[in-house]
Amino acid sequence: MLSDDTVLTQILNSHYLDDLRAHSMSDLRSMRTNCDEVECSLSFSRRLLHGRIDIVEDELVRRTQGRVSTPSDLVARLPKILSDSVATPPESTQGSRMVRSMTTAVAQRHEENVEDLLGLSTNDISKTDEESLKRALATMRDREQEVSQRRKVLHQRLDAIQAEMARRYRDGEADVASLLMTE
Numbered sequence: 001m002l003s004d005d006t007v008l009t010q011i012l013n014s015h016y017l018d019d020l021r022a023h024s025m026s027d028l029r030s031m032r033t034n035c036d037e038v039e040c041s042l043s044f045s046r047r048l049l050h051g052r053i054d055i056v057e058d059e060l061v062r063r064t065q066g067r068v069s070t071p072s073d074l075v076a077r078l079p080k081i082l083s084d085s086v087a088t089p090p091e092s093t094q095g096s097r098m099v100r101s102m103t104t105a106v107a108q109r110h111e112e113n114v115e116d117l118l119g120l121s122t123n124d125i126s127k128t129d130e131e132s133l134k135r136a137l138a139t140m141r142d143r144e145q146e147v148s149q150r151r152k153v154l155h156q157r158l159d160a161i162q163a164e165m166a167r168r169y170r171d172g173e174a175d176v177a178s179l180l181m182t183e
Helices: 004-012 025-064 071-084 104-118 122-127 130-170 178-182
Strands: none
Touching (some): 004 025, 004 130, 025 071, 025 130, 071 122
């Protein structure tokens, strides 16, 4: 099995969608599945980054107000910090994708990658100096932008594959009854 990074590199290749009409329906389904799996992984990473960004921003605001944080203060504030980031305007949910599941091992790997990027664990935030937090915040924001850009391209690829599949069903090139047998 290929890693998410390898599959993502293949999907983001400018030739990935070349001659979609030449691919079999089975190939298109496989391409769609690969896109869905990688999208799930990128979405999870992005959500982790958003959460960590919100936590670090909250800590930096708290420090500008002269408040001293302890690990237990941070833990107590987590529900409020993270719930504030969940509120999204309705237009941002347009075109949202179905959430897929991932294994615990994959989720753990993403968690570790984000903590490596941050350079400290969430438990250490209250003990970290302000400059280190600002650097970590800038790094996470940059990484979130990269992940968002990759997701955007991935969604374009997925939309093109879906459109080709729909065209085949609409034009009678694919048998709709086969959907019940193969999916």
